[in-house]
Amino acid sequence: MLSVHTCPLAALGGKETGGMNVYVRELSRELGRMGVEVDVFTRSQNPSIPRVVPLGERARVVHLAAGPEAPMPRAEIHAHLDEFVDGVDAWRLTRGAEYDLIHAHYWLSGVAALALRERWSVPVLQMFHTLGRLKNRAARSLGELEPVLRLREETRIVGASDRIVAANVVERAELLRAYAAHAPRIATIPCGVDTARFTPGDRAAARAALSLDERPVLLWVGRIAPIKGLDTLLDAIARLRAGGAALTLLIVGGEADEPENGHEAELRERIERLGLGAAVRFVGPLPQDVLPTYYVAADVTVLPSYYESFGMVALEAMACGSPVIASRVGGLVTTVRDGVTGFLVSESDVEALADRIATLVADTDLRWRIGREGVRWAAQHRWPCVAEAICREYASLEPGATPHLAAARCYD
Structure with missing residues (x-):
């Protein structure tokens, strides 16, 4: 190989x-x-x-x-x-x-x-x-x-x-x-997806382990690159916070040796400009055995990418029972079953992404139902x-x- x-x-x-x-x-x-x-x-x-x-x-x-x-x-x-x-x-x-x-x-x-x-x-x-x-x-x-x-x-x-x-x-x-x-x-x-590793867990215990409060938690996992659409997600969060919503975003990925003029630096500047410093936490790269705790703790996992060939993060999140919101691009249109295991929105559409996040965060029953179907779907992979x-x-x-x-x- x-x-x-x-x-x-x-x-x-x-x-x-x-x-x-x-x-x-x-x-x-x-x-x-x-x-x-x-x-x-x-x-x-x-x-x-x-x-x-x-x-x-x-x-x-x-x-x-x-x-x-x-x-x-x-x-x-x-x-x-x-x-x-x-x-x-x-x-x-x-x-x-x-x-x-x-x-x-x-x-x-x-x-x-x-x-x-x-x-x-x-x-x-x-x-x-x-x-x-x-x-x-x-x-x-x-x-x-x-x-x-x-x-x-x-x-x-x-x-x-x-x-x-x-x-x-x-x-x-x-x-x-x-x-x-x-x-x-x-x-x-x-x-x-490894359904022995990525599996539903105790949400309260996961949030306690990550020192999270009761504010809704959004999770993003992946390589920090322009094509991953984090700028769209940050703009959506700013829109929601302007409307009074209190949210926490966890960004899992990036590298310690990321150059100061790299994309992560651009994102940090955007966060500062939008006034999101207290709402966004850069976690850095994590080993696979730690990731499930983050998926279980999250209220929603978001993939706002401009392109994904498959979207393995979406499958891992679903296996853990985390509802997924993803862009309607590439392989995500088949990995995420819209309205069943998660929701698809147009890429770069800040308003649509913000509205879908708000809907899921506010509806505990919907998150549970989407999460349950996601677990069943992931089991087939x-x-x-x-x-x-x-x-x-x-x-x-x-x-x-x-x-x-x-x-x-x-x-x-």
């Missing part, structure tokens, strides 16, 4: 970490439980980290040097992919390993996967997690546009991969329309079910994967 630009073990909420890290980690662990031997190769960003780190039963992460062993903008990693490919191949040769299939995550991994296929003559299964052309349509400035290099490489990967996994029908449609993908080669498999579906795609490319399906735990 290839996850070139980001390690599945990295703390979530940073500039280069998010749902894909969770996906690679949890899928690898579940495949390992099914008896599949999984090596996840990633670019080393810190020379002090052990070269090999166990990920779970039969699964491990292998850190390989490719360029400076330090964080690097994604577009710059492309120039070091030949070194990465050589590193993966050298690892295979020195350890006598034989890989039956390459599962690549994101476009950079897809480039490496196609190069390795030339050497190994094994099939490639590609998952993009996010598509450059979709992101560009959601971009709000020239600085947010994805480079032509990415678009060109994505098109090449789509045409050359043996199988592509799309997270939802929105991504599938984009692959067909904008990338001329061959429809029979696309499998649509939603992302998953457990990682064992995702891993079984992925393994079926493996088996369609490599018959040796078929016996592992007998160990699938989807219906346990």
